[in-house]
Amino acid sequence: MKIAVIGGGPGGLFVSVLLKRAFPDAAITVVERNRPDDTFGWGVVFSKETLGNIEAADPECFARITEAFAYWNDIDTHFAGRVIRSGGHGFCGLARRRLLQILQERCTELGVNLRFETECESLDEFADADLIVAADGINSKVREAHKDVFKPTVEPGTAKFIWLGTHRRFEAFTFIIRGNDDGLFQVHAYPFDDKTSTFIVETDEASWRRAGLDKMSVDEGVAYCERLFAPELDGQPLMTNKSAWISFRTVKCEAWSHDRIVLIGDAAHTAHFSIGSGTKLAMEDAISLVDALGREETIPAALSAYYDARWLDAAKLQRAAGVSQRWFEEIGRYRNFDPEQMVVSMMTRSKQVTYDNLRMRDPEYVAGLDRWFAAQAGVAEIEPPPPPMFTPFKLRGMELRNRVVLSPMCMYSAEEGTVGDWHLVHLGSRALGGAGLLIAEMTAVSAEGRITLGCAGLYTSEHGVAWRRIVDFVHRESAAKIGVQLGHAGRKGSAKRLWEGMNDPLPEGQAWQLLAPSAMPWSQGSPTPKAMDRADMDRVIGEYVRATEIACIAGFDLIEVHMAHGYLLAEFISPLTNHRQDEYGGSIEDRMRFPLEVLNAVRASWPEERPISVRISATDWARGGLTEAELIKVARLLKAAEVDIIDVSTGGTVPEGEPLYGRMFQVPFSDRIRNEIGMPTMAVGNIQDWDHVNTVIASGRADLCALARPHLADPYLTLRAGFEQDYEGPAAAWPLQYGPATSSMRKPKG
Ligand SMILES: Cc1cc2nc3c(=O)[nH]c(=O)nc-3n(C[C@H](O)[C@H](O)[C@H](O)COP(=O)(O)OP(=O)(O)OC[C@H]3O[C@@H](n4cnc5c(N)ncnc54)[C@H](O)[C@@H]3O)c2cc1C
Numbered sequence: 020m021k022i023a024v025i026g027g028g029p030g031g032l033f034v035s036v037l038l039k040r041a042f043p044d045a046a047i048t049v050v051e052r053n054r055p056d057d058t059f060g061w062g063v064v065f066s067k068e069t070l071g072n073i074e075a076a077d078p079e080c081f082a083r084i085t086e087a088f089a090y091w092n093d094i095d096t097h098f099a100g101r102v103i104r105s106g107g108h109g110f111c112g113l114a115r116r117r118l119l120q121i122l123q124e125r126c127t128e129l130g131v132n133l134r135f136e137t138e139c140e141s142l143d144e145f146a147d148a149d150l151i152v153a154a155d156g157i158n159s160k161v162r163e164a165h166k167d168v169f170k171p172t173v174e175p176g177t178a179k180f181i182w183l184g185t186h187r188r189f190e191a192f193t194f195i196i197r198g199n200d201d202g203l204f205q206v207h208a209y210p211f212d213d214k215t216s217t218f219i220v221e222t223d224e225a226s227w228r229r230a231g232l233d234k235m236s237v238d239e240g241v242a243y244c245e246r247l248f249a250p251e252l253d254g255q256p257l258m259t260n261k262s263a264w265i266s267f268r269t270v271k272c273e274a275w276s277h278d279r280i281v282l283i284g285d286a287a288h289t290a291h292f293s294i295g296s297g298t299k300l301a302m303e304d305a306i307s308l309v310d311a312l313g314r315e316e317t318i319p320a321a322l323s324a325y326y327d328a329r330w331l332d333a334a335k336l337q338r339a340a341g342v343s344q345r346w347f348e349e350i351g352r353y354r355n356f357d358p359e360q361m362v363v364s365m366m367t368r369s370k371q372v373t374y375d376n377l378r379m380r381d382p383e384y385v386a387g388l389d390r391w392f393a394a395q396a397g398v399a400e401i402e403p404p405p406p407p408m409f410t411p412f413k414l415r416g417m418e419l420r421n422r423v424v425l426s427p428m429c430m431y432s433a434e435e436g437t438v439g440d441w442h443l444v445h446l447g448s449r450a451l452g453g454a455g456l457l458i459a460e461m462t463a464v465s466a467e468g469r470i471t472l473g474c475a476g477l478y479t480s481e482h483g484v485a486w487r488r489i490v491d492f493v494h495r496e497s498a499a500k501i502g503v504q505l506g507h508a509g510r511k512g513s514a515k516r517l518w519e520g521m522n523d524p525l526p527e528g529q530a531w532q533l534l535a536p537s538a539m540p541w542s543q544g545s546p547t548p549k550a551m552d553r554a555d556m557d558r559v560i561g562e563y564v565r566a567t568e569i570a571c572i573a574g575f576d577l578i579e580v581h582m583a584h585g586y587l588l589a590e591f592i593s594p595l596t597n598h599r600q601d602e603y604g605g606s607i608e609d610r611m612r613f614p615l616e617v618l619n620a621v622r623a624s625w626p627e628e629r630p631i632s633v634r635i636s637a638t639d640w641a642r643g644g645l646t647e648a649e650l651i652k653v654a655r656l657l658k659a660a661e662v663d664i665i666d667v668s669t670g671g672t673v674p675e676g677e678p679l680y681g682r683m684f685q686v687p688f689s690d691r692i693r694n695e696i697g698m699p700t701m702a703v704g705n706i707q708d709w710d711h712v713n714t715v716i717a718s719g720r721a722d723l724c725a726l727a728r729p730h731l732a733d734p735y736l737t738l739r740a741g742f743e744q745d746y747e748g749p750a751a752a753w754p755l756q757y758g759p760a761t762s763s764m765r766k767p768k769g
Pocket residue numbers: 025026027028029030031050051052053060062063064065137138139140154155156157159160181182219283284285286290292295296297298299300301
């Protein structure tokens with residue numbers, strides 16, 4: 020078998036080692052344009068998991084690589100005059116040059132033909148090869164030559180970075196975040212041998228231009244960085260190695276093989292350097308490819324098996340890398356964070372590390388974080404400090420004992436809008452279960468505003484009396500506060516209950532006339548709503564006011580105005596559902612006009628000391644929907660209207676919306692709103708457990724976490740979270756009647 024490998028980087032060399040081991044008779048040639056000791060960059064980092072794979076694939080490479088490793092456990096973050104250390108991370112790294120040397124030696128020992136200083140211009144010279152491995156890196160010519168098949172996309176990042184080295188040997192993985200008059204700059208530095216560290220400087224493009232780095236030579240730019248980071252460099256200069264200011268490019272390909280050509284490593288996919296996994300990906304590709312070639316009967320079958328085995332891992336890693344990249348690109352948003360919060364936000368940026376991971380790695384660091392969090396939450400005196408989720412939070416006159424919220428959930432169990440025993444038990448048990456705040460389901464402001472015949476209402480005094488019974492129970496028997504979500508279903512009304520066919524219209528005889536900003540049905544089979552005129556608007560505003568007044572008498576602590584999920588007010592906000600030509604359609608300011616009229620009327624009828632929350636859909640997950648810039652405008656308008664907290668949900672606007680689900684998937688929108696415009700937010704959506712809650716709250720991505728489905732499965736999840744974290748304070752106190760519960764949960768010792 021004849022094999023040509025284009026590119027002698029980690030991917031190309033390692034695949035050659037493994038191919039030669041698997042197929043000793045194969046004639047393998049590696050073509051590399053550079054000299055053997057001539058490469059870009061400085062050190063590379065590896066994780067334990069990758070090492071395990073390398074060990075199994077070639078113990079010899081593993082032994083030599085690990086011998087060359089520098090090991091370290093800590094991450095130091097320098098920010099705002101402080102250095103915060105967190106430990107237990109377990110990194111190892113080595114010089115890229117040393118890694119290549121080891122792989123080159125190994126290739127030579129095994130009989131791979133290495134042709135350095137040879138540019139591969141075209142694959143014609145390998146016409147007789149059975150297999151061509153394109154390991155020619157991010158600028159892969161092979162990929163570009165067959166781009167009609169590989170279908171690559173190359174997405175440039177918005178930041179600029181330069182990969183430098185220094186003989187200042189850092190003891191830890193070191194992040195330095197420094198602002199000056201030009202902007203905010205950050206450094207990712209780590210040691211990789213006993214005298215050298217990688218030193219990557221990154222900044223957003225505007226800061227880069229303000230600093231004049233776009234006009235400076237590389238050496239002048241390096242001198243700028245030396246001045247900026249002089250305190251950390253300790254007199255050591257920065258060194259270049261084919262270094263230049265560039266934007267990171269994310270490469271993705273729809274296919275990784277064509278005929279007998281296969282892409283591996285950066286040629287197929289790149290991952291932002293802030294998660295340090297590009298080399299790992301390239302080497303793991305090599306392992307998987309050779310494994311498939313050994314297993315499958317034919318080369319095409321092997322190439323297809325290789326893709327099947329790798330694409331998901333690569334996609335997951337690229338997704339995490341993209342989130343991490345964005346965090347650094349948008350770091351300016353966190354400029355005013357305290358160092359403690361900056362560090363935990365940074366560490367948890369890609370969701371691969373959570374609060375509890377950090378606690379297990381370094382309990383002392385997390386105790387310090389908890390102490391800081393408790394102090395800024397006004398409970399510095401509590402020793403030991405509570406986990407962040409068990410700190411209090413205040414909105415106007417409403418004080419919550421912890422940060423857990425029961426997210427509003429329609430129960431479809433009301434009679435003519437009147438709530439009953441089901442709601443008492445549903446809400447009552449979540450109150451006993453420890454949530455700091457309960458938000459009762461979307462409650463209609465009128466009979467026509469209901470989604471279904473089973474929806475709760477607040478449009479008669481009888482409704483108020485029924486709610487009062489529940490609110491009184493919650494206040495009497497628990498420390499929880501209770502709010503109600505006021506809504507109008509708009510074009511999504513007159514539908515069947517969840518279990519009878521979600522969003523399916525009611526049959527004639529039961530159905531009612533729908534209202535919406537524009538006369539567009541929800542779906543083909545749905546009734547067409549009436550486009551609201553001024554009289555409709557005035558009537559609906561009046562209904563909101565009436566509902567607010569009844570909610571006040573019923574004793575609710577908070578009102579949440581529902582402007583999400585494609586219901587009436589959300590329909591005004593989204594360009595997909597609002598096609599009005601008058602002053603209530605068009606720009607986002609105009610689309611917000613009616614929702615704000617409603618909101619202002621509610622605020623004016625609601626006692627000053629009681630807070631208002633607004634739930635929004637931060638994205639429609641559909642082409643042509645609300646943009647990120649519009650979202651920020653929505654949030655600013657809500658802030659200006661004295662909304663106390665924004666409850667940040669997404670979607671529900673149009674049936675064709677395609678949400679990108681995942682753990683805590685809506686939290687980034689909350690983060691953006693909270694930290695870009697500076698107002699409290701509530702996060703919701705796949706926040707699965709107390710570790711997620713602590714992570715979101717500690718990192719300043721939200722002030723409260725709303726959990727819906729987890730509360731259906733376990734009304735006591737807050738109290739259980741306290742127990743599981745050994746927290747016994749008042750923010751998770753069991754009802755007296757249930758005091759013995761924890762003794763049954765304690766596992767017998769021994
Ligand atoms: C700033 C920065 C820091 C990074 N830090 C890390 C880290 O800490 N850990 C980590 O795992 N990864 C890191 N990476 C990523 C890592 O460098 C790449 O993902 C990795 O090098 C990919 O290996 P590869 O073999 O696919 O490609 P490359 O290493 O790019 O190798 C491709 C090779 O092909 C050669 N070549 C290209 N075209 C031709 C041609 N036509 N003819 C002949 N030869 C050719 C090139 O000269 C090159 O040697 C970092 C990347 C950057 C930019």
